[in-house]
Amino acid sequence: MPETSSPRAIAYSDVQLQFLLSPLPELAFVGGIRSGKTWAGCSWILMMLQRYPGCTGLVCANTYPQLRDSTLPTMLSVLDKWGWKYRYHRTDKELSVYGRRILFRSLDAYDTIRGQEHGYALIDEASYSSLDALQVVRGRLSSPNGPCRLRITTTARGRGWLYDQFVTELQEHPELRARRGLISGVTTQQNRFLSQAYLDLVASGYSGDYARQELGGEFVAFSGRVFPFAEDAHLVPVSFDPALPYWHSVDFGRRRPAWLVIQPYAEGDVVVDAYLREDVLTEEMGAEMKRRYPDPVFITCDPAGDASNSHTYDSDVKTLKKIFQKPVKYTHDPRLRAIESSVAMVASRVAQGKIAVSKDLAKRRPGEYVSVWGALTGYAYPEGSPSDSRPAKDGLTDHVCDALRYYITNKYYSRTAVDVL
Ligand SMILES: Nc1ncnc2c1ncn2[C@@H]1O[C@H](COP(=O)(O)OP(=O)(O)O)[C@@H](O)[C@H]1O
Numbered sequence: 001m002p003e004t005s006s007p008r009a010i011a012y013s014d015v016q017l018q019f020l021l022s023p024l025p026e027l028a029f030v031g032g033i034r035s036g037k038t039w040a041g042c043s044w045i046l047m048m049l050q051r052y053p054g055c056t057g058l059v060c061a062n063t064y065p066q067l068r069d070s071t072l073p074t075m076l077s078v079l080d081k082w083g084w085k086y087r088y089h090r091t092d093k094e095l096s097v098y099g100r101r102i103l104f105r106s107l108d109a110y111d112t113i114r115g116q117e118h119g120y121a122l123i124d125e126a127s128y129s130s131l132d133a134l135q136v137v138r139g140r141l142s143s144p145n146g147p148c149r150l151r152i153t154t155t156a157r158g159r160g161w162l163y164d165q166f167v168t169e170l171q172e173h174p175e176l177r178a179r180r181g182l183i184s185g186v187t188t189q190q191n192r193f194l195s196q197a198y199l200d201l202v203a204s205g206y207s208g209d210y211a212r213q214e215l216g217g218e219f220v221a222f223s224g225r226v227f228p229f230a231e232d233a234h235l236v237p238v239s240f241d242p243a244l245p246y247w248h249s250v251d252f253g254r255r256r257p258a259w260l261v262i263q264p265y266a267e268g269d270v271v272v273d274a275y276l277r278e279d280v281l282t283e284e285m286g287a288e289m290k291r292r293y294p295d296p297v298f299i300t301c302d303p304a305g306d307a308s309n310s311h312t313y314d315s316d317v318k319t320l321k322k323i324f325q326k327p328v329k330y331t332h333d334p335r336l337r338a339i340e341s342s343v344a345m346v347a348s349r350v351a352q353g354k355i356a357v358s359k360d361l362a363k364r365r366p367g368e369y370v371s372v373w374g375a376l377t378g379y380a381y382p383e384g385s386p387s388d389s390r391p392a393k394d395g396l397t398d399h400v401c402d403a404l405r406y407y408i409t410n411k412y413y414s415r416t417a418v419d420v421l
């Protein structure tokens with residue numbers, strides 16, 4: 001590698017430098033999305049590679065797609081920026097830089113790294129892996145020629161195991177601070193390499209606790225209600241208007257399916273009607289809704305379910321297609337399917353007043369297992385479980401909330417929603 005170089009346009013933010021220069025054996029960088037975490041982590045790996053030629057390095061991420069689509073491309077960009085030569089061996093998932101080797105491994109199968117010996121390691125998006133995976137990586141840093149150092153770069157995910165490791169344990173055992181450190185609260189806005197257009201875009205998509213986590217880089221204890229619905233702002237004297245178009249959104253379910261009818265107004269969408277009966281088949285529910293509201297613009301639904309029930313799921317979609325002869329939309333985009341991020345998209349629209357509920361749906365009507373309003377305002381994070389950043393599934397409120405979520409994500413956020421007609 002080049003021993004010296006002429007002055008170059010390489011720059012790091014103050015927190016990135018603090019991260020790069022720390023001599024601690026273990027250090028976690030917890031920041032907002034695109035705050036410069038992976039860039040810093042990859043730069044650190046290259047610093048180690050330069051300083052410790054007699055050992056290999058390990059770069060891990062929670063999943064293989066995360067490694068392939070985010071961590072590795074960032075590593076290659078840093079290498080290009082530094083002007084270093086490298087070869088990447090796709091089949092071995094191994095990077096070779098001036099004869100030194102860096103292995104790329106996914107932690108969803110962390111057993112594959114048992115038995116290896118490395119000098120230093122980076123775990124990208126660690127909060128989406130597990131404590132077990134972290135322990136396995138720690139155990140691999142046994143190379144006698146290496147510094148035995150570990151770096152973590154990640155957004156937080158509630159106050160889970162990562163919080164325990166880098167906050168609680170350090171409070172309880174101050175002597176650990178000589179070994180383990182944390183840089184947190186690094187905001188997305190702090191990354192001056194991002195455009196204002198990008199910052200404006202993300203600012204509009206997040207709100208509340210989730211924004212503090214995803215943009216503020218904080219460990220947030222999620223608690224209380226998920227959606228900021230308020231009676232005076234979101235319960236409106238509006239009923240179904242036959243002159244306006246309407247959409248259907250469905251959460252399939254054997255026991256408690258949920259079906260919402262939604263209409264657009266200048267101020268935002270209004271949920272004008274619902275079908276919320278227990279123990280009905282999709283055929284029965286579909287036929288009833290076809291009789292009442294036969295001509296929706298399109299139907300949104302559950303993103304293709306897990307492999308275990310994809311068969312029934314398939315037939316549910318087919319059933320609706322057959323009954324309505326209308327497009328049925330659902331997305332495969334993981335960010336839109338993940339409960340945490342998609343719930344935040346709904347919450348953000350609620351906060352902006354872009355979704356309201358008809359007063360007709362404020363109370364449970366005969367035959368309904370829940371009222372639409374009761375479900376939307378009762379949806380909450382699990383109590384006394386700060387590590388959970390996902391709302392509680394109580395089997396009662398979650399179905400209506402899921403149906404609303406499918407509508408919002410498929411209609412407003414998905415460019416790739418699958419159209420089935
Ligand atoms: N020190 C830096 N020098 C140049 N570009 C940077 C630097 N830090 C971050 N960036 C840019 O910001 C983008 C987002 O940073 P990244 O580390 O991928 O974010 P995160 O991992 O926090 O989501 C990178 O793709 C890169 O273009």
Ligand SMILES: [Mg+2]
Pocket residue numbers: 037038039070124
């Ligand atoms: Mg990253």
